[in-house]
Amino acid sequence: MQFQQLQYFVAVAEARHFTRAADLVHVAQPSLSQQIKALERELGADLFLRARGNITLTAAGEALLPLARRILADAETARHEVQELVQLRAGRVRLGATPSVCTGLLPDVLRAFHDRYPGVRLLIEEGGSHDLVRELARGALDLALVVLPLPSPSPALTTVELLREDLVVVSSPEAPRPGAGRRAVRVAELEGERLVMFRHGYDLRELTVAACRAEGFEPDFAVEGGEMDAVLGFVRAGLGVAVVPRMVAARSGRGLRVTPLAPPGLHRTIALAHRSDVAPPRAARELQRMLLER
DSSP: OOHHHHHHHHHHHHHSSHHHHHHHTTSOHHHHHHHHHHHHHHHTSOOEEEETTEEEEOHHHHHHHHHHHHHHHHHHHHHHHHHHHHTTSSOEEEEEEOHHHHHHTHHHHHHHHHHHOTTSEEEEEEOOHHHHHHHHHTTSOSEEEEEESOOSSOOSEEEEEEEEEEEEEEEOTTSOOTTTTOSSBOGGGGTTSEEEEEOTTOHHHHHHHHHHHHTTOOOEEEEEEEOHHHHHHHHHTTSOBEEEEHHHHHHTOTTOEEEEBOTTOOEEEEEEEEESSSOOOHHHHHHHHHHHTO
C-alpha cells in the first residue's frame, strides 16, 4: 500500500468522480484509475461501486476511508513539524555553561537568539566544566561553554575557542583597596587578603588557588563554598575580596570596586564544545554561529 494510492483513494471518495479527483491531485485520470485498481488488488476488495455517472463506496471503502484520512493527516503533521524545525520556528537548544559565563556572556547572546527565533526553547544548565563535559558525553546537552583546558581524560569533544578573558579583583568600596591602593594589584599582594572563595569544582577556584600557590603562599579564605551570585554578595557585604571574570564584574559592578590584576595577570579561555560523533541540531548550530560571531 503506497501513500500516493491513499491520496488518490481519498480524492475519489470525496469527489465521487474519477476525473474530478484526478484534477484535484494533479494527475492524469488513467494513472489515478490504475493506482486505485492496484490498491484494490493489494487489499483484495473493491473500494468503489462504479455505475455510469455514480461512484459510491463499498463496505471495504467505507472501512478504509477514515483510516486513510488519519494516515494522510498524520503525514501532513509530520511534514509540518519537520519544516518547523528546519526553518527554526520550533525546537529546543540544551546549552550548558559555567555560572560565571551565564552571568557575563550569555544574557545578550540569548536575548538576540530569542528575538530572532522566539519559537525555539532555550534550556540552560549551569555547572562546572567537569560536570558539563560529562553531560555532553551522555547526550544531555547539545552545546556547552567550558573553560579550557578540559579535564583529562575527556570524551571525544569538538571545541572552538570563543574568548580569552581577563580576571579582576572585586572588593567592597568601603574596604581598603587591595594592593596598597594602587590601580592594579599583583597576585602576590593577595597574600594576607581574606578571600571569598567559590565551591570545590569551580574553575575559578582552581585557577585562583593555583596562582596563589605559584607565588608561594596559601590563600586565606574568609568564606568559601558559594556560587557566583553568593560570592559577589559576600564581597559587597565586606567579607573579603574575590577574583572574578572581567565581564562578570562589569555586569555586577554596582556596589563593587573593581581592581585589575597587574601584568601578566590571570586569564581564562572559554570554549564552545559539542560531541564529535553527533552533529548538533539545527537550532543549536544557529546558536553556535551567533556565539562565534558575537
